[in-house]
Amino acid sequence: MQVMKFVDDTKRECGLGERPITQRAKVSHHTLGDARNGIPIDAARLRRIAAATVALRDSFLRSKSEAEELLDWAREAAIDVGGRNALAELLGVSGPYLGRVLSGEKPLSSELMARFRHLRKLI
Numbered sequence: 001m002q003v004m005k006f007v008d009d010t011k012r013e014c015g016l017g018e019r020p021i022t023q024r025a026k027v028s029h030h031t032l033g034d035a036r037n038g039i040p041i042d043a044a045r046l047r048r049i050a051a052a053t054v055a056l057r058d059s060f061l062r063s064k065s066e067a068e069e070l071l072d073w074a075r076e077a078a079i080d081v082g083g084r085n086a087l088a089e090l091l092g093v094s095g096p097y098l099g100r101v102l103s104g105e106k107p108l109s110s111e112l113m114a115r116f117r118h119l120r121k122l123i
Contacts, residue, residue, distance in 0.1 A: 003050050010053050016056060031045055031049075067108045071108060078102070
């Protein structure tokens with residue numbers, strides 16, 4: 001079924017579990033399992049699953065682009081404030097940790113994103 005292929009591809013691409021999809025679509029995890037196994041489900045539920053998946057994918061993509069923008073800003077800010085360690089001190093994190101985030105070795109957490117946003121307003 002095309003909808004379930006889309007759901008599974010989106011889950012893989014965005015690192016989603018089934019729970020956010022089922023909660024947003026207001027369906028049981030059994031409903032997703034039935035659809036995946038070819039058991040017919042009503043069209044309204046299928047539309048809700050597809051719509052929930054699209055909304056979650058779009059949210060992920062917006063967040064990803066914001067994260068990339070914040071990382072670019074942080075790389076430039078590190079130069080402006082006197083280096084990675086100076087920026088780390090302003091953010092309240094360790095220099096090595098910030099270095100790993102800026103290099104892409106570690107993912108940008110939502111907490112660090114919030115600190116980037118706050119500091120960007122100040123400087």
